[in-house]
Amino acid sequence: MKQKYWYDYLWIASVAYLLLGFFNILFAWLGLLCFFIPLLLAIFGKDKLYCNRYCGRGQLFSLLGGRFGLSRKRDVPYFLKTKAFRYGFLIFFFIMFFQMLWNTYLVFSGAQDLRQVVTLLWTFRLPWQWAYQVETVPLWVSQFAFGFYSVMLTSTVLGILTMVLFKPRSWCVYCPMGTMTQLICQVKHQEK
Amino acid sequence: MGKKRAVVDQRLCVACGCCVKVCPLQTIVVQQGLFAVVGDKCVGCGKCVKECPASVIQLEVSEP
Numbered sequence: 455m456k457q458k459y460w461y462d463y464l465w466i467a468s469v470a471y472l473l474l475g476f477f478n479i480l481f482a483w484l485g486l487l488c489f490f491i492p493l494l495l496a497i498f499g500k501d502k503l504y505c506n507r508y509c510g511r512g513q514l515f516s517l518l519g520g521r522f523g524l525s526r527k528r529d530v531p532y533f534l535k536t537k538a539f540r541y542g543f544l545i546f547f548f549i550m551f552f553q554m555l556w557n558t559y560l561v562f563s564g565a566q567d568l569r570q571v572v573t574l575l576w577t578f579r580l581p582w583q584w585a586y587q588v589e590t591v592p593l594w595v596s597q598f599a600f601g602f603y604s605v606m607l608t609s610t611v612l613g614i615l616t617m618v619l620f621k622p623r624s625w626c627v628y629c630p631m632g633t634m635t636q637l638i639c640q641v642k643h644q645e646k
Numbered sequence: 647m648g649k650k651r652a653v654v655d656q657r658l659c660v661a662c663g664c665c666v667k668v669c670p671l672q673t674i675v676v677q678q679g680l681f682a683v684v685g686d687k688c689v690g691c692g693k694c695v696k697e698c699p700a701s702v703i704q705l706e707v708s709e710p
């Protein structure tokens with residue numbers, strides 16, 4: 455067995471994140487960490503260290519799909535690894551992300567009421583009001599939390615789906631964060 | 647007969663590093679966050695081939 459390091463247990467953080475958001479939606483804000491850390495690492499010379507070492511989500515998938523055998527371990531369809539699909543998915547993800555920010559802005563400006571729902575796969579509205587107890591924070595803070603949690607839950611569900619169908623970490627093939635960090639590396643190493 | 651060794655299709659590699667985590671000899675590395683590169687010590691065990699989510703590693707028989 456290879457030696458285990460503390461960062462080999464970051465999958466626990468990923469599970470904890472999803473659970474915490476189930477009880478209190480404000481924990482969703484913590485998800486920004488898995489948004490900024492990979493980007494900052496990539497920009498400041500650590501390349502894809504986040505994917506390669508720290509990403510708890512990837513670890514979770516390899517654990518569930520590998521150790522727990524919840525994966526068929528088939529090859530992903532070819533189109534999934536093409537640049538067209540990966541970049542397309544990244545753009546789609548961005549559009550959805552900005553829509554989420556826009557909703558947050560609408561609530562901030564008072565043009566729209568807070569929606570206590572988590573939207574799964576950009577379509578299904580799940581009621582989630584039990585996770586909303588804090589009336590002390592501004593409404594937009596909660597709206598962002600609901601929106602961000604939707605993004606995280608959706609990507610987890612997609613990831614689990616492709617984990618079951620294909621290889622455990624199939625999500626990494628089209629993960630927007632992975633694509634983005636790889637793009638940053640491409641730009642950075644081209645200059646030299 | 648030549649020895650088997652892993653070969654990465656670097657155009658399709660997503661640089662996720664799954665291969666790095668399973669290689670018993672730690673001879674495969676992700677270079678500059680761009681793609682995986684197989685080192686000299688590769689014994690062709692095939693662990694990385696199985697693990698790679700994009701299935702872009704193959705075992706090839708190198709010339710003797």
Ligand code: SF4
Binds near residue numbers: 630633
């Ligand atoms: S590709 Fe995405 S899920 Fe996979 S290790 Fe990188 S950030 Fe994590």
Ligand code: SF4
Binds near residue numbers: 682697700
């Ligand atoms: S596991 Fe496959 S896609 Fe990931 S870095 Fe290794 S060769 Fe590339």
Ligand code: SF4
Binds near residue numbers: 692
């Ligand atoms: S075939 Fe085995 S030794 Fe060679 S790079 Fe893959 S895991 Fe490492």
